[in-house]
Amino acid sequence: MPLVTTEKMFKQAYDGGFAVGAFNVNNMELMQGIIGACQEENAPVILQISRGARQYANIKYLKALIDTALAETDLPIAMHLDHGDTFDICKQCVDDGFTSVMIDKSHAPFAENASVTKQVVDYAHQNGVVVEAEIGQLGGIEEDVVGVSADDVMKHVTDPTEAVEFVKQTGCDSLAVACGTSHGAYKFKTEPTLAFNVIEEIGNRLPGFPLVMHGSSSVPKEFIDLINKYGGNMPNSMGVPEDAVGKAAKMAVCKINIDTDLRLALTAKIRQVFAENPGEFDPRKYLGPGREAIKQMVKRKLHILGCAGKADICR
Numbered sequence: 001m002p003l004v005t006t007e008k009m010f011k012q013a014y015d016g017g018f019a020v021g022a023f024n025v026n027n028m029e030l031m032q033g034i035i036g037a038c039q040e041e042n043a044p045v046i047l048q049i050s051r052g053a054r055q056y057a058n059i060k061y062l063k064a065l066i067d068t069a070l071a072e073t074d075l076p077i078a079m080h081l082d083h084g085d086t087f088d089i090c091k092q093c094v095d096d097g098f099t100s101v102m103i104d105k106s107h108a109p110f111a112e113n114a115s116v117t118k119q120v121v122d123y124a125h126q127n128g129v130v131v132e133a134e135i136g137q138l139g140g141i142e143e144d145v146v147g148v149s150a151d152d153v154m155k156h157v158t159d160p161t162e163a164v165e166f167v168k169q170t171g172c173d174s175l176a177v178a179c180g181t182s183h184g185a186y187k188f189k190t191e192p193t194l195a196f197n198v199i200e201e202i203g204n205r206l207p208g209f210p211l212v213m214h215g216s217s218s219v220p221k222e223f224i225d226l227i228n229k230y231g232g233n234m235p236n237s238m239g240v241p242e243d244a245v246g247k248a249a250k251m252a253v254c255k256i257n258i259d260t261d262l263r264l265a266l267t268a269k270i271r272q273v274f275a276e277n278p279g280e281f282d283p284r285k286y287l288g289p290g291r292e293a294i295k296q297m298v299k300r301k302l303h304i305l306g307c308a309g310k311a312d313i314c315r
Helices: 007-016 028-041 051-057 059-072 087-095 110-126 150-155 160-170 196-205 221-229 242-249 260-276 283-305
Strands: 020-024 045-049 077-084 100-103 130-135 174-177 211-213 253-258
Touching: 007 020, 007 253, 020 028, 020 077, 020 283, 028 045, 028 059, 028 260, 028 283, 045 059, 051 059, 059 077, 077 087, 087 100, 087 110, 100 110, 110 130, 110 160, 130 160, 160 174, 160 196, 174 196, 196 211, 196 242, 221 260, 242 253, 242 283, 253 260, 260 283
Parallel strands: 020 045, 020 253, 045 077, 077 100, 100 130, 130 174, 174 211, 211 253
Antiparallel strands: none
């Protein structure tokens, strides 16, 4: 089936109390792992492409991989721009066939954020594309997206009143909110407590409106241990507890972004192969196990988010 927007996905997710997984793709193994998991679990999926992915892989190659996934499956798949920071980037992605774009001016003052977002919304909607925006600031670092420090995350959660006004002014289709999550593998110094009250209040004041949670990788200890066992150096890595992610998915959060956990799964397996078979030089022999680890990680996430088995209602 052709690419879809997130509109129907989010309607079903909101009404059904689950969230759709949004996974970042950079290469073939990530794509195959993600799609393989979603096929086996019959889950809808949002494939996210960041600026770093476009620079690394070339959008033409990534689009060809997505076209292959569309030809090989009947899954509902949305192609989403992650963290677009200018109108021009968003416009280019709309023109390139993305079905969803994110404009992220969350570090700008409210008025500038709203103005640029409205400009993107107007252009995207003319072309049948939906828009995700962001208000509030996350912590951590993801590619060139630099957030606030871990100690200040809870000081920059989204203000519900501003969120309501922002949606009213911009007409965006979904809103990424800051609720205490953070990008990257080194999110927190101690286990975090998410601001569920913020999610709940925004949900109550914007009934039926889909919220998005970024920085939601859980940084599983077993993969950190595997990386460190085989020569890595990732002390003090900590993510968002999976039970907290699952709780948010049952609220107004309809899209949950996961990237770091896929990187960890891939890296852990590659390190393991190199350590156990130091003479191995065939990329298929280490990328293959990495791809399988990605698939198993995604399957795990689909169940946490509650979207496993939900592909049929999202078509």
